[in-house]
Structures are given as C-alpha cells and as structure tokens.
Amino acid sequence: MSNKTSLRVADLPQNAPTPFELRPDTQGLDAIRADLGLLGLRKVSFVGDVRAQGKRDWILNGKLGATVIQPCVVTLEPVTTRIDVPVSRVYIADWSDPDEPEFEIPEGDETEPLGAEIDPASVMIEALSLALPQYPRKDGAAMEQADFTEPGKQAMTDEDAKPFAGLADLRDALKKDE
Template sequence: MTQSVKDDLQPPPLTRKIKLVEADDPTDKTIGIDDSERTAIMNLLDLGALDDVEFVYRLRRGGGRRIHLSGRLRASVVQTCVVTLDPVPATIDVPVEAEFWPPEKIAALQEQVDDPAQTGGMDWPEPIEGDAIDLGPLIYETLATSLDPYPKRPGALFDWAEGQLDERMPQNGPFAALRSLKNS
C-alpha cells in the first residue's frame, strides 16, 4: 500500500479558523492559546516555557476577495542557552502583515512566476479556505521565526582556544597518533 506525503504530515499545532465576515468589522481582535496548544508548541520549538501569548489583529478587505491582515504577536518564552544550557528568558513582540487570497488567484500568480528564485523572498499569500482563513499557522510560524536561533545567557562565552583541550585529551587511543602529527 502506498502512503501519500499528506499522510506523513503532522496537523498544525495551532488552528484558528476566522470567518471572512470579520473583515467587515474594523476593530482589533485578540487570539490566545490553550494549555494543549502551548504544550505542543513548546515541544515543537524546544522551549522551556511559553507564556502570555497574545495575537492582536485586524482584517481589511481588498479587491478580488483578498483579505489583508495587520497584527502584532507578543509572547514570553524561555529558551536554552547554547553555551551553558541555562534557561534564557526572552520577550517576543513583532508586527505581522499577511495577505489571504482565493486559491485560484494564488495559482494564477504562481503561473506568472517563471523562476521562484526571482521573487526576491516575496511572502506568498495564504489561501482562503471557503469562507474562512486559518490564522493558527501564521501565529505559529511567526513565533518560530522570531525566536533567537542561538540563544545565549548574558555573559556566557564560548571560548575554544587552541591547545586548551590538548591537556584533557587522552594520551593514548586512536587520536593520539594524529595529535603527534599535529605537534610536529
């Protein structure tokens, strides 16, 4: 039996279906996360803690059934220091802009692009799914890309000076012969 790629995909850790009629209301709206979503996101992103997640957004209609989102993601996270393995608290506070288009308009845009590398890092629009958009993946991706890829505790230094490890290396073993070549 053949298994499709879709069968291997994990469901997104966060789903928030928003009806398109919300774009007619110009007020700010807020999304938070529940404990099971928090746990799933913490596990996926290898976080020590994830608190105070708040996504404030506003939708605006554009031409051709397009929806524009302006928002801001805020969260408190704890990552692990890459040098000392100590906890490193951080605050995420980033603006978010996104476009949601009908799938047929996205397909037409993709046909116009001869070489995807020529798009200059363009953010592709997200698809409108029937009469709704899903903000969950946008929130998760924004959080994931806002994290420091190499968090370091303040004052933590990675100093690997040449020769520093030589005293601690065993004097016999498979690498002892290589060390003697290096020293000659």
C-alpha cells in the first residue's frame, strides 16, 4: 500500500501544493483492520496535501475519516465509533535527535525528520491508531464490583481499602464526649 502512495520529495513542486486522496480498497481495509486489531473498519478516507514550508521543509495537512468497530472493554460487544480528525505533520530537513537520554517529545509534536519520501498512507494509519478510543464502551455498560481472593478467605472490598473512612465518625463521637 505504501509504495503506491509515497511521494518522492525530489519530485514535489516547491511552489504549489501536491494533493492526495486515499480511500483504501477492501484488501487495504482488511490489512489496516488486522494491523490495528479492530473488529471492523469502513468508510476510511484521508484527503489533504503536501506543500513546501520554507526552502527545505515540508508540511502535510489532511483530514482523516473512518468508522471503526472495536470490542467493548466491559462486555466485549462491538462498539462503533466515527473518527473525523485533522492530521498535520511537519517534515524537517535539518532534523537532529536530542542528545539527552531522558528527552521527552512534547505531546502533540507533529515534527518528523525529512526522508527521501513522504508517505501519506503511513501517516493515515498512524493517525488512525492514535485517534482510536482507548477504552471503547457500549452505552450503558458498567463494570460490576468483582471481589477476588483465595478460597476460604474474606475478599477485600473497596470499603476495606479506605482505612480512614471511619475517622470522621470517630472524631465527631469524641467531640460529643468532650
């Protein structure tokens, strides 16, 4: 899929945007669905353009749309979600990796090193995976309280995990005695 959609940077016009429009076929959708572990995937489109930014850098802007089906985190029943998100990537020619071992990339940072090609299909799949709901939940699905312990022992409840919950009552009782 990526070979057909890659844009060679050397071939991109400096003075005009290069549009792209991706609508994966059934085979492409099946590959993306399997790669992302989805139950279903349909109506995927990624439309936008790549244009020069300055003399050597490039920017990709697009709009990603997709309908995804994931298992509910509570019931495992299918949950359908519509995703419509703007996507932007800035490709920097003079990219340098930070030297600090503990360097953190700022959240939402959309910059990447510029290579020989820009691949809108790869950007589409990455953006889709980032836009997926992390904990899809069917309407009305709620976790029941589950108590687990060894056989023959009393299970610890949520109330047991709050050791200071009764202190307010104790304080009030002590004030009455004064």
